Structures are given as C-alpha cells and as structure tokens.
Amino acid sequence: MTVSHTPLMKVRGLSKRFPVGTLRRKMLHAVDEVDLTIGEGECLGLVGESGCGKSTLARVLARLVDPTVGEIELSGVEIGKIPARNFGASSLRRDIQVVFQDPTESLNPGFTVFQAIADPLRRLVGGSKEDISAMVLAALDDVGLPREYGSRYPHQLSGGQKARVGIARAIAVKPKLLVLDEPTSALDVSVQSLILHLLAKLQKQRGMSYLFVSHDLNVVRLLCDKIAVMYLGRIVEFGPSKSVFHEPRHPYTRALIDAIPDPERRSDDRTKLEGSASSPIDPDQNACRFAGRCPVELPICTTAMPPLTSHGVGSLVACHRATGGNP
Numbered sequence: 001m002t003v004s005h006t007p008l009m010k011v012r013g014l015s016k017r018f019p020v021g022t023l024r025r026k027m028l029h030a031v032d033e034v035d036l037t038i039g040e041g042e043c044l045g046l047v048g049e050s051g052c053g054k055s056t057l058a059r060v061l062a063r064l065v066d067p068t069v070g071e072i073e074l075s076g077v078e079i080g081k082i083p084a085r086n087f088g089a090s091s092l093r094r095d096i097q098v099v100f101q102d103p104t105e106s107l108n109p110g111f112t113v114f115q116a117i118a119d120p121l122r123r124l125v126g127g128s129k130e131d132i133s134a135m136v137l138a139a140l141d142d143v144g145l146p147r148e149y150g151s152r153y154p155h156q157l158s159g160g161q162k163a164r165v166g167i168a169r170a171i172a173v174k175p176k177l178l179v180l181d182e183p184t185s186a187l188d189v190s191v192q193s194l195i196l197h198l199l200a201k202l203q204k205q206r207g208m209s210y211l212f213v214s215h216d217l218n219v220v221r222l223l224c225d226k227i228a229v230m231y232l233g234r235i236v237e238f239g240p241s242k243s244v245f246h247e248p249r250h251p252y253t254r255a256l257i258d259a260i261p262d263p264e265r266r267s268d269d270r271t272k273l274e275g276s277a278s279s280p281i282d283p284d285q286n287a288c289r290f291a292g293r294c295p296v297e298l299p300i301c302t303t304a305m306p307p308l309t310s311h312g313v314g315s316l317v318a319c320h321r322a323t324g325g326n327p
C-alpha cells in the first residue's frame, strides 16, 4: 500500500507537565514542546529510553490525558482543547483507539471476549444486536482468533490471545489512528513476532495510521515508515526510518542504535556519550551532579550524559526529571 503524505494528525508545541514533590510546587516536564505529523496510512514509531515521556505523549495524543499546552489536529479538527473526560463520549473517540502494553490489565476480567469487543462497538458505532454480533465475529476473524473464543474470559486465554483481543477491540470500530503503547513488550519473544506480523498485515489491509511506541529501535525500524526519537520529553530526531537508522544525526539516536545487541561487536566498540556514570545523584539536592558538557543540545539539559549502554540512561533521566526542567 502506498503511504499518503496527507497529514492525519498534526501536533504543535505540545507539552505535558505534572506537579511533583511534597508540596507539588515543582513541575515535571514529561513532554516538552513536541511537534509531530502522522500521515494517513503511515506508521510512526516513537522510541526512547524508559521515562523519556513516550507513554505520556501517546496518552495525550490518544486524548486519554489533557495536554498542558499545545495543539492536536485530527483530520483538520482541533481536538487538543476537548477535555479528555469528554473526549471518550464524543464521536471522535472512534477515530483514535489504543492498544495497551499489558493485555491482561487492559481487559475487564468480568467480560467475555465477545463482550469486550462488542462494548466499544455499541458505544461508538451502534446498530442492531445482529449488526454488533457480525462486527465482533469479523474482528475475531481479522485477528486470527477462532469465533468460539468469543465465550471465553480473559483468564482462559494465553498472553498472545489476550493481545489479539485487545487489537480486535481497538480495530473493530475502524479507527483512523491506532496508538500502540509497547503492544508486545509483555509477551514471549515467539509471540511478539506473530503479533507484530498481525499488526503489519492489519495496517496494510485497512490503511490505518499507527503511532507505535517502543523502546526497541529494531522493532520500530521493521514496522514503521517514520521514526521519532524522544529524549527527556523532547523529539530530538524525526524522519523516515531508513535515514534515521542509517544516517542518524543526533548523538542520542546513534547511541540508541549502537546499544542494539550485535553478536559481531564487542560492547567496548559501542558509542559512548561523554560524562561519568559514577557521578553521584543526590535527590535531596534536587540537582544533577553530572559535570561537564552535554552532547545533547536541549535547553533543559545542561549537564553531561553518562556512557550509554544497552541498559540506557534511566538514572540520568530520573535525575533531570526531578529538577522539573530547571537544573
């Protein structure tokens, strides 16, 4: 399928700040002035280390959470100002659906598979009992689950089967945009690849747009047309998957690519960003003690990054977050 260049979602100056600290006077900049475009039928991969703000951005774009500031346009309609609590009941909810990370947690244990898929169809699409039933069965077919599984409860399903139910529930209403928040990270490796293939097939068949959140650049590279790399709440690199992967321009992207395990390469050969991993972080001081020059040109980041390994930069992210962007 040819990917259209018509934008489906346009995001401008989007920020999400959370009040933190005992007196909740400090602000944690989870998402910081993000600009993005997702084309019709395009798969955009959002990657970055744990804690960099991927899920928060995904939840804001899916309109589950309100942005602090910024614009979100869907098919030319500004949806960022609609409070999240009202969005669920609006007709626009049908256009943006979400597949969550943990299929067990995202399914109501008291609902059968049939009920889980029928519920959003009744609320967002409507129709007779027979219409709803036909749509549920079609969704089960689409995700490769036998129709008789409709009468099962979540505890009677494997992890992969639960993931398929989560996908069936989201695609049944025929959304324009599917937000996938680490949809395979809770699954066994063998099941992960089956689910990724299923997602790729569904996207081709239906021409949906995907926002695919992952910490795994390798997975994103295979599935997505474009990649956005997030670091400390900001998008530091954005472009076609091939060029981001083969000609990364940002040091953080280069380090992420180098952190992908490669049996041909010794860990010593990997890119290390300047800084000292052994520098102490004192949360009581509310400041980052990494000294030196930051290789990443971010206004909120004035200090150095520790050497980045496949374990990532979580501690540094946590350190910067505690400062609320005001080191």
Ligand SMILES: Nc1ncnc2c1ncn2[C@@H]1O[C@H](COP(=O)(O)OP(=O)(O)OP(=O)(O)O)[C@@H](O)[C@H]1O
Binding pocket: 018, 019, 020, 028, 030, 048, 049, 050, 051, 052, 053, 054, 055, 056, 057, 215, 321
């Ligand atoms: N409701 C909240 N209140 C306060 N802080 C929050 C809230 N939700 C997220 N955060 C903080 O915002 C930052 C970004 O979190 P987020 O879950 O978006 O990161 P992430 O990149 O998705 O991480 P992971 O890959 O581990 O899921 C973290 O420091 C997190 O603790």
